[in-house]
Amino acid sequence: MSNSNTQRGPATQRKPATHHSPAQTLLRDTVHTVVEGKRPWGFVESPGAVSRSGWDRHRLIVFPPGITPSERRALTFVRRWPLWGAIAFLLIEIIFGSIWPSGAATIILIALYLTGIAVGLTRTRTLRKRVRQLTVSVVVLSGGTETFGDKGLYNRSVYALADLDRRLSTGELTPTQYEAGWSTVYDGLAQ
Numbered sequence: 001m002s003n004s005n006t007q008r009g010p011a012t013q014r015k016p017a018t019h020h021s022p023a024q025t026l027l028r029d030t031v032h033t034v035v036e037g038k039r040p041w042g043f044v045e046s047p048g049a050v051s052r053s054g055w056d057r058h059r060l061i062v063f064p065p066g067i068t069p070s071e072r073r074a075l076t077f078v079r080r081w082p083l084w085g086a087i088a089f090l091l092i093e094i095i096f097g098s099i100w101p102s103g104a105a106t107i108i109l110i111a112l113y114l115t116g117i118a119v120g121l122t123r124t125r126t127l128r129k130r131v132r133q134l135t136v137s138v139v140v141l142s143g144g145t146e147t148f149g150d151k152g153l154y155n156r157s158v159y160a161l162a163d164l165d166r167r168l169s170t171g172e173l174t175p176t177q178y179e180a181g182w183s184t185v186y187d188g189l190a191q
Contacts, residue, residue: 039165134157
């Protein structure tokens with residue numbers, strides 16, 4: 001029989017459960033994806049089918065295993081800043097263009113944009129050298145298609161990384177096993 005007057009020590013006290021609304025969860029996941037990327041191992045850029053231009057590029061970018069979240073954010077920043085910075089530049093120019101003197105605002109925004117690129121490239125200089133990349137291009141030529149690059153290695157690597165993600169999310173793999181599998185794919189992309 002337990003005594004209800006017995007006080008619990010700090011180790012046995014329960015913390016209140018934190019419940020997040022679906023909107024909070026969506027916002028948190030979206031911010032995480034924008035800042036760090038969808039996957040810890042890198043990115044896949046694959047448009048699906050050959051575009052109207054007659055060619056497409058499929059790229060697999062794999063970060064070195066053991067990369068820290070801070071390093072992943074830096075690499076994601078370098079990858080996304082040219083587009084996101086340009087969009088921010090245009091939006092700020094549109095919103096504040098009538099308030100600020102036009103020439104001064106443009107010069108400040110261009111300086112901030114270029115500073116973002118310079119800081120990102122400088123901060124990731126040695127890290128970018130360790131990132132592995134595999135590109136496969138598909139070109140439409142007189143009714144057929146021509147593939148440039150190792151399509152088999154690309155497909156095997158993308159499948160292996162997707163399988164690792166799936167198995168980690170279902171609990172079939174420990175984080176250590178996941179990173180070992182990631183390392184195997186990374187090593188397979190050695191140049």
